[in-house]
Amino acid sequence: MFDDLNDLYQQVIIDHSKSPRNFRRLEAATRTAQGHNPLCGDNIALYLEMDGDVIKDIGFQGSGCAISKASASLLTEAVKGRSKAEVKQMFERVHDLLTKGQTSGGDLGKLEVFAGVHKFPARVKCAMLAWHATLAALDGQDQPVSTE
């Protein structure tokens, strides 16, 4: 019975939740977004520094469960240096991975550790939170950047 649990909480996830990468506010952020999970009250703030269409740097802050924190942390590693279009594609594929346990079109690299989430439907939202925030930040390009 622990197979499901161990699939969900892979060592990589535990590790990233305990010491999240890029866990900082970017002073040079050109876009930011807030992610909020009303189910649990968790919040994350996401900071992007864009170079044209490409994410030059990224950081996040906030509180959350192991899944949402690890997801945000691994996201920051996965999207750095990627274009907006690439990130949108990743978003779709991560969503497939989280809801179906697999995704078409090749390996998602380290993000594959989230495949176990699909057996826990209530937790899909947690893993998607940072991805939604990233899209919101990318789409909010006409909005003035608030550093607050």
Place this chain on the structure above:
Amino acid sequence: MIAETAQLKSKVSAPAWDAVRADFPALHQTVNGHPLIYFDNAATSQKPLPVIEALDRYYRQDNANVHRGIHELSNRATTGYEGARERVANFIHAAGSQEVIFTRGTTESINLVANTWGVANLKPGDRILLTEMEHHSNLVPWQLVAAKTGAKLVYLPVTGDEGLLNLRQLDAVLTPGVKLFAFTHISNTLGTVNPVAELVERARKVGAVTLVDAAQSAGHLPVDVRALGCDFLAFSGHKICGPTGTGVLWGRQELLDAMPPWQGGGDMISSVDFFESHWNTLPHKFEAGTPHIAGAIGLAAAMDYLDAVGRDRIWRHDQELGAYAYESMARLKGIRLFGPKVGRAGLVSFLLDDVHAHDVVTVADQFGVALRGGHHCNQPLMRKLGVASTARASFYFYNTRAEVDRFVEVLREIQRFFGV
């Protein structure tokens, strides 16, 4: 025929708790390979056979609309529905069944008062006193009515993790400008039991009307609206062994009589003209449209069941289990417990160091233990406690010490799993 007096299936007079458990089919299953331990009773309770059977019987034999038909089935449905109202009146010691309004739940009951009594009586500058431990359903309706009327919200503070109302500050906030004092009987997050009668008496001295949120108390201890002295009392059927979608607003007749109706439609009128209508008498004035007839009948069966077990016994059992759980959990390392150390209701909110509430609940579920994790519809309180969420175990009379022991073992497993 309908609304027969429910008997404990097991026909025990002094409750043999094992026999009581046997009446709840949903308790007897395995979840993720483990016997279910259902500790999410503050969210909703499980249903005993007499309630399930009352719903079944109604739909099989008696289903018809109420108050409008002349035929036999309609008579039965009306008798069942109005009989249920009598049962509720008797359950809370109301002066009469005309003071009992059926609603969809606590939330709708409070919204009804806010939108009728509130809109009719609150003026700019008036104060609405709430406490910091209110559920969103006893908070947001008042924010809405404050925005509509210009009244102002004021809060009685809670004392940190111990979660008691800070009664020393009551005088400071319960000023003559307070027109309404709305507060919960038992906190769904902290397990605090508030001194209702005392608060009501203090409110009456400044002329404030009182509303008690009895969502967490009505099915757990004897509730007597006349002894409490309040003006309104709201609760949900689904938390007290009844069907979902049922609830009660009790109000003092003088107040209900003076209040305008809320929703308009069938059943709530005595006569309708093209340009104006005359309202029906209580309680129908507040029940527009076809009500949840089966639900009310099921709720009456739930009340019969609870009284057959005995609400005083249920309360003793809840409190003993709450205290036992609190003491057992307090022996764990790396746990933060919320709510009063003594005198708590049958629930415990907690956090394990370095493990988020969601992760606790997910892993507990793999052991068959149903908990709740989140803000429990108490976001302002959570903020005050400086946490985003907590995990919560909440008990009812069918839960056992053995289940609590197993639950505490599972908490240890969770700590091991996350390496804390």
